[in-house]
Amino acid sequence: MTVPESRRPHHVAFARIGLGLLVALALLGAAAYGVQAERGLGETDLSREMPWGLYISQFTFLVGVGASAVTVLLPYYVHRQQAFARALMLGELVAVIAVAQAMLCVFVDLGRPSRLLNVILFPAPTSLMFWDFLTLAGYWVLSLVGLGLAWSERARSSLGWSRPLALATIPWAFGIHIVTALLYAGLAARPGWMTAVLAPRFLATAFASGPALLILLAGVLARTRRFDVGREAVARLTTIMTYAALTSAFLALLEVFTALYSGEPGASDHLAYLYVGLDGHFGLVPWAYASGGLLALALVVLLVPRLRARTGLAYGATAAVLAAVLIDKGLCFVTSGFNPSPLGYVRDYRPSLIELGIVAGIYASGALVFAGACRWLPVDRDGEPARLPEEQSVYAWKLPTSTAHRPDMAKVALSEK
């Protein structure tokens, strides 16, 4: 038997260096936040004209990643696809971490973070932000329980309420991202955001970026940690990602049509700022083309069977989808909506080192939690990656709990019916 990959000396060294870097980045982020807390949000590149920037953009992106747990919850709990059992373990973990990171992104954006509880003490039901706080907090708790259920076969099978709870999580996951979209989509002051397709567009980009992240993480885990999500789950996640990305591109193009064909300046100014520049300001133009170009390239690879069959290209396309959504939601969408300002000013936005440091710290902390949690992922003890049995009944959920995880028994149980 070969030495397990994760035990090879150079892997251990890489892992140590990587963990060291993550710890350093997390500490750097904490230090950057210390500076911002001391000196005020003036340490950012935010302004009168650009009140929200990288923090709220990243919040938007991360809520999408959190909501994308739907892409593993639905197949597993509703369509009873046992092949998603392992992807569910990963998906729930990513959701819990992403939502926590999203909440951190809002926290670091607050001018008076010590007053955060005012949102609960003085509830304002007309504010979408109030509902965003509630839905995110609720979803985080649900996901945490869901994570426990996903990781523990025994808990899943012994608790009578586990499936109803998992099912309730699904609309809630949609909900967090819909509410986040409505937070933007109802503002007459920002015509670039005020579109009814924003919520579907957010969901589409979420269901593209989430699976993309899962596929990449699964690839890393399969190589280093003896945890295999399974070929079938990865293949199906790839399909979900592909059509979600295609849908998001379709919705984005519809917005371009409405904006350009109507000819109304208010409807197209933010697009002009994104793609051709406005009043001599071109701050987002390279980013907008990078995002669109990456998405287009990725779709070509993912839709042509001969191309996507090549593992390297497929992973590249997956990374490109993730990067495209990260740029679009994590930077362009929010900041382009502020140009031009209500008084007609255009201001480019370049995140300050403090902002970049804080966001890097949030991501590094999330990665550290992920790496730590992965130690509890189920691992087969024979040194080979734990693999799902190839054959599993899609009706495994209905089987007696004692045989649900035993494909050989499951077949017997099925044939007895």
Next chain:
Amino acid sequence: MVLVGGAATRTAAGASPAMAAGSPLWGLAIDLARCASRAGCRRCTDVCHSAHRVPTVSDPRHEVKWVWKEPFARVFPEQIQAWDGEARAQMPALVLCNHCTEAPCTKVCPTGATWRRRDGVVAMDEHRCIGCRYCMVACPYGARSFNWDAAVRAPSTSRYPARTAGVVEKCSLCVERIDAGQIPLCVEACGALGAAALTFGNLADVSSPLRRLLSTRQAIRRRPSLGTEPRVFYLTS
């Protein structure tokens, strides 16, 4: 929004609008030509900012402003034609919180730190504000300011409480003066100069000077198509 008013709440001619029976509904009219006739005048801004301890910030990105001048073309872009002269486009127009009847800022605030009073003033509690800036994002007039820098301190020339870093602030229409039966400082200062470009009054009272002005002069409001129903009027004729 139901306008409080009609014969039942009408005040006797000459009485202070603040004495009107029932709830008054405060509004402000700005005579554009009169205001523009005093080039470079910033009396209202200075008086307001000094009394309300609005900090002076040199960085234009971080400025805190309650009432200030902007070029007419920026304030009323839909009123400007390509063949308008540069003078008309650059004519200074005073901007401040519009104290909207349907104020988007009060709708989006997650803590109720900004709200509309019965008398129409959009008020602000800087001690409840968590500094999320959603109100700045939702305001279609750019009327709100955030205290970006902790290092900037407001001058202590008045008893008005200074704000800490990390909260949003804006024109309060001098609620503290209104509640004491006085008119806003900017209106008082402009009148004292002899410019009289600003008229403050009770919109619920048909006989108020403001209502009489609005019934005889042509007035426009900023971005009326948004349905916010501003209560700051700009007299153009």
